[in-house]
Amino acid sequence: xxxxRYDTLAELLVRYSCELGADxxxxxxxxxxxxxxxxxxxxxxxxxxxxxxVTLKSNVVLRDIIMHATEAQMKLMGEVAAARMxxxxxxxxxxxxxxxxxxxxVPADRMRLFETLYxxxxxxxxxxxxxxxxxxxxxxxxMAQQAELSTEAFEDxxxxxxxxxxxxxxxxxxxxxxLMERTDRVRLVAPGTDLRFSIRDxxxxxxxxxxxxxxxxxFTAPVRDSVEGTIHYNTxxxxxxxTHQDVRLRFEQGRIVEATSSDTKHLETVLDMDEGxxxxxxxxxxxxxxxxxxxxxxxxxxxxxxxxxxTPGNAYDDADNGNRSQVHWDLVLRMMPEAGGGEVWFxxxxxxxxxxxxxxxxEGLNPAxxxx
Numbered sequence: 001x002x003x004x005r006y007d008t009l010a011e012l013l014v015r016y017s018c019e020l021g022a023d024x025x026x027x028x029x030x031x032x033x034x035x036x037x038x039x040x041x042x043x044x045x046x047x048x049x050x051x052x053x054v055t056l057k058s059n060v061v062l063r064d065i066i067m068h069a070t071e072a073q074m075k076l077m078g079e080v081a082a083a084r085m086x087x088x089x090x091x092x093x094x095x096x097x098x099x100x101x102x103x104x105x106v107p108a109d110r111m112r113l114f115e116t117l118y119x120x121x122x123x124x125x126x127x128x129x130x131x132x133x134x135x136x137x138x139x140x141x142x143m144a145q146q147a148e149l150s151t152e153a154f155e156d157x158x159x160x161x162x163x164x165x166x167x168x169x170x171x172x173x174x175x176x177x178x179l180m181e182r183t184d185r186v187r188l189v190a191p192g193t194d195l196r197f198s199i200r201d202x203x204x205x206x207x208x209x210x211x212x213x214x215x216x217x218x219f220t221a222p223v224r225d226s227v228e229g230t231i232h233y234n235t236x237x238x239x240x241x242x243t244h245q246d247v248r249l250r251f252e253q254g255r256i257v258e259a260t261s262s263d264t265k266h267l268e269t270v271l272d273m274d275e276g277x278x279x280x281x282x283x284x285x286x287x288x289x290x291x292x293x294x295x296x297x298x299x300x301x302x303x304x305x306x307x308x309x310x311t312p313g314n315a316y317d318d319a320d321n322g323n324r325s326q327v328h329w330d331l332v333l334r335m336m337p338e339a340g341g342g343e344v345w346f347x348x349x350x351x352x353x354x355x356x357x358x359x360x361x362x363e364g365l366n367p368a369x370x371x372x
Contacts, residue, residue, distance in 0.1 A: 022049030032096035096138035104241030166209030190342030192232030216288030225254035276325030289367035306355020
């Protein structure tokens with residue numbers, strides 16, 4: 001019997017996140033996800049008259065493909081997947097991971113082939129700019145281990161955070177969006193961090209449950225060559241299966257000129273994938289009230305209440321600073337007192353201190369107000 005929470009989440013994804021309607025095509029891509037939940041998505045899509053297409057994937061199998069595919073095979077895979085993506089109006093990606101380090105031993109040249117010939121044409125060039133899409137993780141025990149919770153406690157947390165009242169959050173975001181669209185200069189100050197950049201004339205986008213679940217951020221991008229200073233990210237992160245702690249970046253004229261982490265060699269490999277990987281494609285402010293500590297999963301960690309993320313790599317089309325890259329790595333800086341504190345300044349005005357908004361018009365985004 002299907003867990004009733006499956007049906008609640010499936011309804012949210014279909015009706016709120018993707019706003020599916022009659023006769024629309026939706027691609028449901030389920031990677032290591034229980035069939036019962038995939039079935040709930042199919043039923044929810046069919047209930048609104050949509051046409052669900054389903055792809056079932058395995059990270060173990062996909063690793064073998066990446067390890068052994070020829071360039072011609074990878075190109076064909078990308079072309080076939082792109083043709084399918086081009087024929088849908090919406091995309092729901094549910095991604096489970098039995099082993100978060102499954103791809104940690106995939107060589108950089110194999111990952112580059114996959115990123116260039118599959119992920120970029122299918123997702124960066126089609127899915128992101130041309131469909132209504134939503135992506136979420138599935139709460140496997142591996143995620144519970146990352147969060148240092150029991151499987152049962154983590155599942156309760158997962159369904160609570162994923163079915164937040166996103167409409168209420170959306171209303172509370174509007175003053176922040178309006179303020180960011182008027183802002184030129186941004187300064188971030190925290191232990192090991194003193195960073196300055198401009199966001200002038202770059203659009204500001206609300207993330208209120210229509211793209212990621214869980215959600216809870218507002219993002220834009222810095223003017224590409226405006227970033228100056230240093231940033232020390234205090235949140236552990238996994239990229240291409242490799243864990244990084246204490247990522248530190250130094251910028252000159254927008255470009256990363258110095259980079260270190262607990263695995264500096266791999267960090268440099270990622271930043272050298274292409275020229276755009278050394279520039280920033282996104283600046284975002286996170287405020288999901290139910291997410292308070294990191295769990296090495298970007299879809300959750302980038303939404304931590306009191307955090308920002310500052311992202312090397314590709315810019316999104318809807319907040320475009322012109323940067324193009326195969327990389328898009330959401331590195332997170334938490335600014336709550338327990339993480340060392342920090343400040344966000346817009347045009348020399350203090351906007352947020354130690355993780356809490358201090359401007360009255362923005363206080364609706366503080367955790368107590370979003371939950372209450």
